Amino acid sequence: MSVQENSLGQTVDPVLSVQKLTTSFMVDGKWKPVVRDISFDVAPGETVAIVGESGSGKSVTSLSIMRLLPPDTSRIEGRIVLNGRNLTDLPEDKMRQVRGNDVAMIFQEPMTSLNPLFTIGDQISEALLCHNAMSFADARAETIRLLEKVRIPSAASRFDEYPHRFSGGMRQRVMIAMALASRPKLLIADEPTTALDVTIQGQILDLIKMLQDEQGTSVLFITHDMGVVAEVADRTVVMFRGDQVETGATADIFHRGKHHYTRALLSAVPVLGSMEQYDRPLRFPIVNTSTGECTLPVEKPDTVVRDRPVLQVKNLVKRFDIPTGLFGRVGGRVHAVENVSFDLFAGETLSLVGESGCGKSTTGRAIMRLIEPTSGAVKIDGKDVIGMDKHEMRQMRKSVQMIFQDPFASLNPRMTVGQAIAEPYLEHRMGTAKQGRELVADLLSKVGLSPDMASRYPHEFSGGQRQRICIARALALEPKVIVADESVSALDVSVKAQVINLMLDLQQSLNLAFLFISHDMAVVERVSHRVAVMYLGEIVEIGPRAAVFGNPQHDYTKRLLAAVPIPDPDRRHEKRMSAADELKSPIRAPDYQVPLRQFREVSGGHLVAV
Incomplete structure (x- = not known):
């Protein structure tokens, strides 16, 4: 086992030492290695990031450390030493004691890790009772303390609530509380923020930093987001197709990366603020995942034609009734979309941005009449969509098509x-x-x-x-408008770049108009002509991309932009510590009267709600 120096220059033994790890799976009767000869250490209180795209082997590496791979179809070779014990030699009953006590793991999707049949309090208490000799009363008190520690508002009153009552960000906080229950020396976080909105992601990253400072926990952070790596990692391991291609201090990796794949990966990452000198969308550099090299695409002239909008949305409203009681009386309404208005021109990309629950996807579906709007007007090429019958709707859908977030679920x-x-x-x-x-x-x-x-x-x-x-x-169907609903949010950085470049190429060759729905602000800045920011069902700021990003006026727009991870390791020790409050509820009483919103014009076409 190797030794390292801490920040004071003192020699310390690593909490985790992985030496020549090779993990293989049984395929067609033969062992096929998917992770080859991986070696790295994690020192006390240190954060090490393993970064790479899907198929690079980073998650297999973390599951190998936890010994969570199926023993019949997988084989782990090499040494995994945790607190001086070689985990590869431990029998399964001893390994169960290690999990939770010495090492804990946070997974990407908290809803699949939490049992929907048990309250979150019971699930955290179970983790405490399994690994500690304590009473149920003590376990409950400790659980509430942990929930408060991870910034769950009104922790005591939420002990008996079930997972479905929590938002995605709050569920991830519960998973962190559960992982910390037995004060493990090592926390493995496998893509813990990938599925979260940018502001919630920022809160989770700040929370992990704070808990690490308080408890001295070591963290192994698995991710493909280079902005997150820059914010959290002391050292970084870069993986490519099962191989470890580069390891070093995070600042060295970012500023002086030696391997061509490392440099290509960094060049393909959108950086907020990098579009200041450009007045139109810009294609992404392309990473060749076979060679790891990067090429810059050729830019083409813009094709926006501002004679008449192809899509006009005026005062669009969508509310969902909430029935209560035996007879289904309306007890409240979800004000999902309120008085949304905008125009979209041929060859233009208008991005709708905001957190989950802000109404952006509902807006897209209401425009397509996949759900029926409550009121308002939608026109395609001047024709009213809301009043169309089934035959007319079939014809309309030739003009407007939709691309969804999950392509596998969209295909039969x-x-x-x-x-x-x-x-x-x-x-x-x-x-x-x-x-x-x-x-x-x-x-x-x-x-x-x-x-x-x-x-x-x-x-x-x-x-x-x-x-x-x-x-x-x-x-x-040769559409004029395409509604792209989070169409690249689940893709790796290099694949995301390819798909977005394709969309921009098609836009210019076919004069397509895109309504681009996303919460990824760095991507939105790169691809948009105009941007509309949504909050609680309403557009609170809209304007040219350069105006909204360069001179944000609404407090919510500023909050969104401030939460975006910046791929700059020099900012690693900054803590935003934004409030743990999530997006407010859009549920209102049945007799609620929506206030009439006024907009102030900041500059040409740049409007902000007042």
């Missing part, structure tokens, strides 16, 4: 991708089956895939390829 697993792409074309009787096959080949080529892939099924493609297929399907 029993249909080939060729059938999926051709289906809307044939359903609308726009041509023959032969013409449909020709269209599929053309569209697959347009989105950067091979025409012979048409005979494959969705499970045979990667996430980025499936999103390209969904884009091809959306283009089959």
Whole structure:
């Protein structure tokens, strides 16, 4: 086991020492290594980040350390030494004592880690009772203390609530409280903020930093977000296709990265504020995941045509009734969208941004009439969408198409991708089956895939390829407007760059208008012509991208921008410590009267609610 120096220059033994770790899985009767010869240490109180894209082996590395891989189909070789004990030699009953006591893990999706049948208080108490000799009363008191420590408001009153009553950010806080229950020396955090909004992500990162300072816990942080790495990590391990390609101090990795994949990964990360000198969207550098090299795409002239909007939204309202009592009397209403108005022009990208629950996705679905608006007006090429009958709606959907966040859920697993792409074309009787096959080949080529892939099924493609297929399907009807609802938020940085560049290329060649719905502010800054910020169902600020990002006026816009992780290790010790309060509830009493909002014009086209 190696030794390291702490911040005072003193020699210390590492809490965790991983030496020549190789993890293999049984595939077709043979052992296939997916993680090869990985070595690193984590010192007391230190944060080490393992960074890489999907398939790099970073999560397999963390599961190998925890010994959570199935023993019949996996094989772990090398040494994993935790607090002086080699975990690879421990029998399973001893390993169960190590988990929770000495090392704990926080997973990406808290709802799959929490049992929906038990209260959060019971689940944290169970972790305490399993590893400590204490009474139920003591376990309850300690659980409430832990909930308060992770900034759960009104912790004592929420002890008996079930997981579904908590938001995503609060559920992740509960998982952190559970992980800290037995005061482990090492905390493994596997993508703990990927599924969270930017402001909640900032709160969770600050919380982990604070708890680490207070308890001296070592942290192994697994992520593909280089901005998060810069904010939390003392040292960084870069993984590429199962290999460890570079290891070092985080500042050295960011400023003096030696491996071409490290440099390519950093160059593909959108940096907030990097678009100040540009007046239109800019394509991302492309990372070649085979070679790890990076290339800059050729920029093309902009094509925004501002003669007449292709989409007009005026005073759009969507409310959901909440029935109560035996007879379903309306006890309240969710004011999901309130008086939303904007225009969208050909060749333009307007981004709707805000946290989960702000109403941006509901706005997109109401425009498509996938849900019926309560009131307001939506016009496509001057034609009223709200008053259309079923036949007219079918025709309208040729003009407006939608791309969803999860491409796998959007594709029928029993249909080939060729059938999926051709289906809307044939359903609308726009041509023959032969013409449909020709269209599929053309569209697959347009989105950067091979025409012979048409005979494959969705499970045979990667996430980025499936999103390209969904884009091809959306283009089959030659739409004028595409509503992209969090269409790149689940993708790795290099795949995200490819998909966004594809969307920008298609926008310019086909003069498409995009309504881009997202909570990723750095991506929004890169791709948008204009930006609308939503809060509690209302647009609180709207204007040209440069104006909104360069001169934000509304407090909520400023809060969103301040929470974005910046890929700069020099800011690592900064703590935002924003309030733990999440987005306020949009539920109102049945007789609630919505106040009439006034807007102040800051500059040309830049409006802010007052």
